[in-house]
Amino acid sequence: MKFWLSLLPLSVFSSTAFAYTQQDLVHLSTSDYWHTLGHYQPGLTGSFQSLVDSPAFFLSPQGKDDPLAELKATVEGFDSEAKQPDSSPNDQRLSCRYPARFHWLKQKLHTDWPAAVCPEQELWKQALNPKGLTLVFPTAFMNSPSSMFGHTLLRVDAKDQNRHRELVAFAINFAATPASNDNAFLYAAKGLFGSYPGTFSVMPYYRKVREYNDLESRDIWEYALNLDEEEVQQVLRHLWEMNGVEFDYYFIDENCSYQLLALLEAGREGLDLTSGFDFQAIPSDTVKVLRENGLLDAPKYRASFGTRLMHYAEQLDDQQLLSARAAMSGQYPTEGSLSERAAILEMAYEWLNFEFYDQALAREEIAPQLQKLLIARSRLDTPSPFSDPVRPTMSPDEGHNSSRFGLGYRYSNHNADQALLEWRVAYHDLLDNAGGYIPGAQISFFDLQLGVDQDGDVDLNQLYLIDAMSLAPDYRVFDSLSWNIRAGYDQQPGTVDLTGRYFMQGGYGKSWGDANRMHFYALMSSELNYFDAQGENLSLGLGMESGLVWQASEAHKLAVSAQGLYQWDAMRWRTESTASWHWALSQQLGLRTEVTYQQWQSDELSSTLRLFVYL
Secondary structure (H helix, E strand, O other): OHHHHHHHHHHOOOOOOOOOOHHHHHHHHOOHHHHHHHOEEEOOOOOEEEOEOOHHHOOOOOOOOOHHHHHHHHHHHHHHHHHOOOOOOHHHOHHHHOHHHHHHHHHHHOOOOOOOOOHHHHHHHHHHOEEEEEEEEEOOOOOOHHHOOOOOEEEEEEOOOOHHHHHHOEEEEEEEOOOOOOOHHHHHHHHHOOOEEEEEEEEEHHHHHHHHHHHOOOOEEEEEEOOOHHHHHHHHHHHHHOOOOOEEEOOOOOOHHHHHHHHHHOOOOOOOOOOOOOOOOOHHHHHHHHHHOOOEOOOEEEOOHHHHHHHHHHOOOHHHHHHHHHHHOOOOOOOOOHHHHHHHHHHHHHHHHHHHHHOOOOHHHHHHHHHHHHHHHHOOOOOOOOOOOOOOOOOHHHOOOOOEEEEEEEEEOOOOOEEEEEEEEEEEOOOOOOOOOOOOEEEEEEEEEEEEOOOOOEEEEEEEEEEEEEOOOOEOOEOOOEEEEEEEEEEEEOOOOEEEEEEEEEEEEEEEEOOOOEEEEEEEEEEEEEEOOOOOOEEEEEEEEEEEEEEOOOOEEEEEEEEEEEEOOOOEEEEEEEEEEEEEEEOOEEEEEEEEEEEOOOEEEEEEEEEEEEO
């Protein structure tokens, strides 16, 4: 009897259920919020097109390109169901399939559409038990093309949640779905051109923490979002509409961070988070937009496995580390103070656990050893002697902006002096202000430099499509490989004048020191060049690249670098060395001077002074 009574309201409508005009629909179809729900983007001629690539998402055959047609089809569908409340099973009703549209249109059109009972959706909401949302930012992972800029996802915070229960919350993720047989090069290339479908998914948060914090050893920043419960509910209503919906995934712009901003826009009418990301959506920049809109609380910091391990190792001397290494194989300490033995056992456990994840060791062998270490440590009745890792002074949203504009001047001993105009799309190099970024990492995309001489002639001095380096220094508890990859166009000293070359270069090696202070690197390097100079067009180079980077103070960073590569086809060396000094005048303003010596068919000595503005 209760079941039938619960359905009674579905058959009762007021006379004002459909009291709206066609002008009302036209007006609503032009609203920014309807465009948000349909993921519509304006074209150059005033037209619109949705970023959604799943035809089943649209109720109108013209819905992808016509917001009005999609709105009319939606309203007609809700009207039809209101007139015939028992026409379809509950979970298949349009108000169950499009709850965000239904909720918004019912308010705007002042209708009496009855809300259907949606069992699947209600069970889903009960499992989430939502009260708030937290933006989660795992920092960059240099060994994955898709994660070189970092990543963002959302955590659904439950009503009964506390800090100790966060890991059992649910996470909302947007990611590409690559083919299983694609290698890293194909993954990067296809991701640049939108060849993968991207979809939303919901999963336990601890799975993402294990992936990012443990397996990839990435620090995580967690920002609670200033959304009330009704706004959170509307975000989740729209997320339900996105179930199974595909987008073309682009690493640079329509990526995880962009789509999460688009999802959050559904929570509050009038919220504009995506309009400034026409060309690129770098995760750290999307976090800044949320902060600028007053949506972020102060972040919480979750140190990665590797960060914790390094911090613990810094509190032990070499002999204690040797004892911890021995304890990993079952030789537990028997001498020393209670606190010292506890430190050795805790270090052994963390170290072995890190290697288990990092090296994908066999669980059946490592799990018993980890359990024995825990038992041995539990027998020592003393608190942990280790302090927690120190929170970095700056979070990712506080770092410099990712795009960079530069003005400067170059003096040359053999060629015409030039005024310089520079533009970098994204996102950070070794000399930029390091606050909020990974030390020892560089990722530059589309780095352009134009030179204008006294006669007004314009030269393309440089266009680097990519210039990436990962210089993680070796440490006492783990080894790290350093690498770089560089591709694009620049100029080298020819027999008479500078001559252009198209090139690809890459290298592997090692780094030593402290990336936050001073570190040195050495890489075995190879390159493939195509020179403009006749007679030596194609050239293969093999050699070495090395350098030293010194963070002299918070505002000043100095570096020297050198490379020498023997050109086998030309039977000559191509060498280059540079000394640089960067002065961070503020977080978004920098002054850089460089002296560069180049040698190929002739030699060239130049010096530059440039002012950078980060936009």
